[in-house]
Amino acid sequence: PRxxxxxxSKLDWPLNSTWGGLRVGVKKPTWDAHVExxxxxxxxxxxxxxxxxWGICPPYNGDTLDxxxxxxxxWSDGQKLEVEEEVLWTDHFLGLPVxxxxxAGFRWQRFDMMAYDGTQIIAxxxxxxPPVGYRWNEDTISFxxxxxxxxxxxxxxxxxxxxxxRPITITLQADYGAVAGYNVDHHISGYEADxxxxxxxxxxxxxxxxxxxxxxxxxxxxxxxxxxxxxxxICTTGTHRMESSNATSMYTESWDTGxxxxxxxxxxxxxxRCCW
Numbered sequence: 001p002r003x004x005x006x007x008x009s010k011l012d013w014p015l016n017s018t019w020g021g022l023r024v025g026v027k028k029p030t031w032d033a034h035v036e037x038x039x040x041x042x043x044x045x046x047x048x049x050x051x052x053x054w055g056i057c058p059p060y061n062g063d064t065l066d067x068x069x070x071x072x073x074x075w076s077d078g079q080k081l082e083v084e085e086e087v088l089w090t091d092h093f094l095g096l097p098v099x100x101x102x103x104a105g106f107r108w109q110r111f112d113m114m115a116y117d118g119t120q121i122i123a124x125x126x127x128x129x130p131p132v133g134y135r136w137n138e139d140t141i142s143f144x145x146x147x148x149x150x151x152x153x154x155x156x157x158x159x160x161x162x163x164x165x166r167p168i169t170i171t172l173q174a175d176y177g178a179v180a181g182y183n184v185d186h187h188i189s190g191y192e193a194d195x196x197x198x199x200x201x202x203x204x205x206x207x208x209x210x211x212x213x214x215x216x217x218x219x220x221x222x223x224x225x226x227x228x229x230x231x232x233x234i235c236t237t238g239t240h241r242m243e244s245s246n247a248t249s250m251y252t253e254s255w256d257t258g259x260x261x262x263x264x265x266x267x268x269x270x271x272x273r274c275c276w
Contacts, residue, residue: 014047033085049115057127071118099157107149140189151177171214204238232265
């Protein structure tokens with residue numbers, strides 16, 4: 001939101017895609033450390049980016065959604081990096097035959113996306129908007145969001161023996177931490193062709209909650225396979241700066257009321273682990 005308008009604008013970016021990567025680490029009986037890197041395996045993103053605007057048409061009160069457009073999007077770049085260490089605290093947590101592993105780590109995420117070929121779905125009169133059904137056959141908005149997360153947490157681990165089958169280890173992890181975020185939004189369509197460079201930048205801070213459930217089955221002495229389900233909830237608030245410039249002038253505006261950048265991430269990962 002800005003000034004007396006609430007809300008002003010909202011961008012919803014989908015992240016639905018397939019990622020792949022590599023984890024390298026050291027695993028000992030009483031401690032475990034690793035570095036993990038992930039990136040999208042293709043440029044496509046499933047779902048539509050939705051751009052909503054309020055308070056841009058008379059009477060400028062923000063009570064009515066004035067504009068809604070939807071666009072397919074693709075990855076320009078995507079990276080996830082995790083550095084984590086766990087240490088065995090006890091193998092009988094609260095008197096139960098369950099291992100407790102406190103942990104600490106750092107995660108970095110970069111989501112660099114491009115929206116293109118957008119379609120105008122809602123266009124209230126009086127705001128100079130394209131008509132409903134209008135289609136941009138071009139790149140429209142690029143968006144780069146980065147999160148820096150430091151966290152503490154723990155794991156509960158339990159191995160189960162199975163009759164005539166290999167044992168399975170179940171791990172439940174929960175961690176919580178602080179987040180610093182930064183993003184850059186570059187509006188392309190309707191601006192760059194006229195020589196106008198339109199950017200908005202946000203610096204935010206907040207917290208992150210992560211929960212994971214992991215199942216791992218060994219095959220021989222050196223190989224195991226597993227599956228991991230993750231849920232990450234990021235919420236940050238901060239400051240917003242808008243810049244619009246052409247060959248002869250620049251306009252800037254900043255505010256910190258109602259600036260929110262948040263991400264809900266759910267994933268399922270299958271992996272093969274090799275040990276030496």
